[in-house]
Amino acid sequence: MLALDRHGWLKAHPRVTCAPSPNYDDRPAGDDATLLVMHNISLPPGIFGGTEVVDLFLNRLDYNAHPWLPQLRGLTVSAHFFVRRDGSIVQFVSTHKRAWHAGVSTFAGRERCNDFSIGIEMEGTDTVPYTPEQYAALTQLLPALRAQHPLQAARGHEHIAPGRKTDPGPAFDWGRFRRENGWLRRQLPPV
Structure with a gap:
């Protein structure tokens, strides 16, 4: 069972790695995470299983490792969590801090979604189906998040930054995500 400690980090678990990113800051006073933002990422695009995503979030990406990577030079981004294809989870930022994942974004009339959200990156693309292990990891992660955050x-990302972002894309099974996480069925309107 996954659980957060009082500092917003997942407690020791065989499927979890903590890799603190420098790319975060404080949430505005009085803000807590009320929104979960789903993303996808693969580096280089469509390539799974490497170290490049972790390296990007830790500001140590080798831009010479692939011809596509130099376009990321100077980018400072992060997410709270990265769920790999095998269901293992890497945490980069405490859930009590603001990760830099949403960029220019709006939800329910409120801008700057990073201020009040938790960002989860799924290893994948808009069009490659996510794995059963990834959905299982989400089903384990969400109760831990909900135990500390409202x-x-x-x-x-596509919903809060339409026209600018497309992830997690049509390959993400929102129906399955809702079915496997009962609070979503009860409390959330359709996407």
């Missing part, structure tokens, strides 16, 4: 909604 999450009220879950949306894709």
Whole structure:
């Protein structure tokens, strides 16, 4: 069972790695995470299983490792969590801090979604189906998040930054995500 400690980090678990990113800051005073933002990422695009995503979030990406990577030079981003294809989880930022994952975004009339959200990156692409192990990891992770944060909604990056972002894309099974996480069925309107 996954659980957060009082500092917003997942407690020791065989399927969890903590890799603190420098790319975060404090949430505005009085803000807590009420929104879960789902993303996807693969580096280089469509390549799974490497170290590049972790290296990007830790500001140590080798831009010479692949011809596509130099376009990321100077980018400082992070997410709270990265769920790999095998269901293992890497945590980069405490859930009590603001990770830099949503960028220019709006939800329910409120801008700057990083201020009030938790970002989860799924290893994948818009069009490659996510794995059963990834959905199982989400089903284990969400109760731990909800135990410390008043999450009220879950949306894709595509929903909070339409026209600018497309992830997690049509390959993400929102129906399955809702079925496997009962609070979503009861509390959230359709995406």
